[in-house]
Amino acid sequence: MILEVAVLNVKSGEEARFEAAFSKAGEFIQAAQGYIGHELRHCIGDSSKYLLLVRWVHLEDHTKGFRGSAGYQQWAALLHQFYKPFPQIEYYSEPLDFDVRC
Amino acid sequence: MILEVAVLNVKSGEEARFEAAFSKAGEFIQAAQGYIGHELRHCIGDSSKYLLLVRWVHLEDHTKGFRGSAGYQQWAALLHQFYKPFPQIEYYSEPLDFDVRC
Numbered sequence: 001m002i003l004e005v006a007v008l009n010v011k012s013g014e015e016a017r018f019e020a021a022f023s024k025a026g027e028f029i030q031a032a033q034g035y036i037g038h039e040l041r042h043c044i045g046d047s048s049k050y051l052l053l054v055r056w057v058h059l060e061d062h063t064k065g066f067r068g069s070a071g072y073q074q075w076a077a078l079l080h081q082f083y084k085p086f087p088q089i090e091y092y093s094e095p096l097d098f099d100v101r102c
Numbered sequence: 103m104i105l106e107v108a109v110l111n112v113k114s115g116e117e118a119r120f121e122a123a124f125s126k127a128g129e130f131i132q133a134a135q136g137y138i139g140h141e142l143r144h145c146i147g148d149s150s151k152y153l154l155l156v157r158w159v160h161l162e163d164h165t166k167g168f169r170g171s172a173g174y175q176q177w178a179a180l181l182h183q184f185y186k187p188f189p190q191i192e193y194y195s196e197p198l199d200f201d202v203r204c
Contacts, residue, residue: 038199040199050198092144
């Protein structure tokens with residue numbers, strides 16, 4: 001399992017519209033092969049910044065599968081208008097060290 | 103619950119020593135009040151870069167509680183020597199939108 005990490009800078013004043021669009025866009029990434037889960041969070045201290053984490057089985061499930069799909073076209077049509085600058089995406093390995101307590 | 107996010111750039115050639123040090127340092131953050139969980143991941147495509155995610159009950163559990171503790175001194179003594187530059191930390195809210203499938 002790998003982790004896709006994107007810091008999303010949304011145009012000032014567009015935050016509420018972005019959040020509404022994201023709630024519609026989720027279904028397109030959720031339908032992708034290899035999708036495990038995602039979370040969208042708001043930055044504390046910078047209201048125009050968000051963090052998107054997406055967990056995928058394999059890197060190619062994002063880079064080839066989702067990006068090459070019709071669902072990605074819908075995702076992009078809903079969301080890409082809000083970003084300035086366009087986000088850089090990074091990918092991270094399985095955890096080297098982790099612990100979770102509930 | 104909030105998420106602390108740190109991109110860690112480790113001095114080139116020091117990666118193995120950093121990972122060994124991190125496996126010792128974990129106990130100090132795990133003992134902090136308000137700690138929920140953490141994960142350390144290696145960047146795919148940049149072997150000197152890591153991502154540290156730490157989940158806390160409250161922001162202050164990190165900024166005041168852990169940072170003001172004796173455990174933080176031990177954490178810093180083990181890890182800070184490896185970073186160049188010193189990492190910027192960001193904090194993110196509860197998820198606005200999320201989904202997890204197992």
